[in-house]
Amino acid sequence: MYKILGIPLFLLIITFIIKREKPSVHTIVIKDTIIQKENDSIFNRLMDVVTHQRCMNCHPNDNIPKQGEEARQHILNISRGSNDKGFEATKCATCHQKENNSYSGVPGAPHWALAPLSMGWQNLSRRQIMERMLDPKLNGGKDHKALVKHMTEDPLVLWAWNPGVNINGEMREVPPLSEEEFKSVVLAWFENGAVIPPNQ
């Protein structure tokens, strides 16, 4: 009697142990899909900020800074110059100081300058932008830790959430995520391995 009952019980226990130790392919696929969807969402939220004009205007591919929500060419034929800070006697700091100026409507933040040409982003896809950003040969030798620091602590980056008024006295548009939300998606995306979604 015990032998008859013991065999199925034994098989049931073995099956339970095997199932616990080795999840089915179905379970793995679902889990991976969820992780991938989360990563896609985080990546896209991060890139919603990166591709906003507050960031893109100073990441041109043609050496000319852009202005406004419509990314028009900077007035007075201002250009990158030899050091990303304008020309010899007319440079970014001729007009742009360390903080916004509410009288003139001229924006300002510490070390106001264009991003280097290797970090030109205009007309690139989200994947191409992030590939450039992650490449130490193009991003000024930054590893993931340095990139996170740049994106979450650099006062010129964070200026995007305190852009001041324009020359008409109207507040400039801020990126679609709050500063704190942006910082949290940056941290989450890099903690997840900084994987660019395949469909970008």
Add this chain to the structure above:
Amino acid sequence: MTIALTVNGTVHSVTLEDKNIPLLWVIRDMLDLKGTKFGCGKAACGACTIHVDGEAIRSCSYPAKFANDKTIVTIEGLGTSAKPHPVQQAWIDEIVPQCGYCQPGFMMATAALLNKVPTPTDEDIDKNIVNVCRCATYYRMRKAIHRAAKLMTPTNTNKS
């Protein structure tokens, strides 16, 4: 807040009731130096150009609080009637001004350029002298800039 700044060689102590007030307001209304002009008030025309620690800046968009401990030169301090700065002399020689309102800013921008680029090409001038003149005296100004560059060469400087 109170700031101390040196303007044309004189140290001034100025109390700022508005922490965002532009340096142009201080220069014109508090220090009574009217040579520097208010043009657009948006850092676009350059009429308010002065030098802060040797760099050309547009004083309508430069908060006065940042001028603390800085050395400022305005058009009144560039040269004197008896001994004009070479840029001022070149402006006189080429009879540049028409109405004259924007000219102090142009001369300050030019003096800053010649300190950085002693013999500027036309391209250097196009890039660096981006002030606006509604009388369109640009042609004469270009000639004056080249003339000033010659006046400032060591040979000419030694002669004067």
